[in-house]
Amino acid sequence: NAGVTQTPKFQVLKTGQSMTLQCAQDMNHNSMYWYRQDPGMGLRLIYYSASEGTTDKGEVPNGYNVSRLNKREFSLRLESAAPSQTSVYFCASSRTRTETQYFGPGTRLLVL
Amino acid sequence: AQSVTQPDIHITVSEGASLELRCNYSYGATPYLFWYVQSPGQGLQLLLKYFSGDTLVQGIKGFEAEFKRSQSSFNLRKPSVHWSDAAEYFCAVGVYAGGTSYGKLTFGQGTILTVHP
Numbered sequence: 300n301a302g303v304t305q306t307p308k309f310q311v312l313k314t315g316q317s318m319t320l321q322c323a324q325d326m327n328h329n330s331m332y333w334y335r336q337d338p339g340m341g342l343r344l345i346y347y348s349a350s351e352g353t354t355d356k357g358e359v360p361n362g363y364n365v366s367r368l369n370k371r372e373f374s375l376r377l378e379s380a381a382p383s384q385t386s387v388y389f390c391a392s393s394r395t396r397t398e399t400q401y402f403g404p405g406t407r408l409l410v411l
Numbered sequence: 412a413q414s415v416t417q418p419d420i421h422i423t424v425s426e427g428a429s430l431e432l433r434c435n436y437s438y439g440a441t442p443y444l445f446w447y448v449q450s451p452g453q454g455l456q457l458l459l460k461y462f463s464g465d466t467l468v469q470g471i472k473g474f475e476a477e478f479k480r481s482q483s484s485f486n487l488r489k490p491s492v493h494w495s496d497a498a499e500y501f502c503a504v505g506v507y508a509g510g511t512s513y514g515k516l517t518f519g520q521g522t523i524l525t526v527h528p
Contacts, residue, residue, distance in 0.1 A: 303454070339420075340520060342516075400516060402455040404454040
């Protein structure tokens, strides 16, 4: 049982480049989330999808877009990367929007 | 808005010693409370959670936490620390306002645990 998987594990971008972070879960969860983790700030929610077909903004959505491709997959896109988006990105999922969230291993992104 | 404070950024203990990691929250009602652990280069793993009922919660790896409403605290404890417990620990508060709102999870800043042999 893989749980939550994320690709890539590590990425280096130049300012202005775009990329998509992929996330998939095999737990048949309805809700999925994207967080960023920065030193000394814990995790902050970027976007979430309460159920298939819906997405909503979290605390820090600026500069990002998301797509809930199907029940399993939830992608995060950076259209024009900025150095301020250098961070570790975590995807999470939960059976419903009010239950425990389970996290993927993270994607480390460096924007030069 | 809810908030979570982990007062200790870094704690060092000797292997075999007891451990207590502090977590204080601010929220008007009874929140849902979580402790997660993150090993270097890894994702977050759930240690334990409190939704309701018994205020002393048992988790994995020998950890426990106690919800104290009067102190707005949810401290994590372990009676005897192992070298493999070295990691970063995050306390989180979940708020569910009902309706179509999502389960907003607010994290503390994290406490790094170092274990000396």
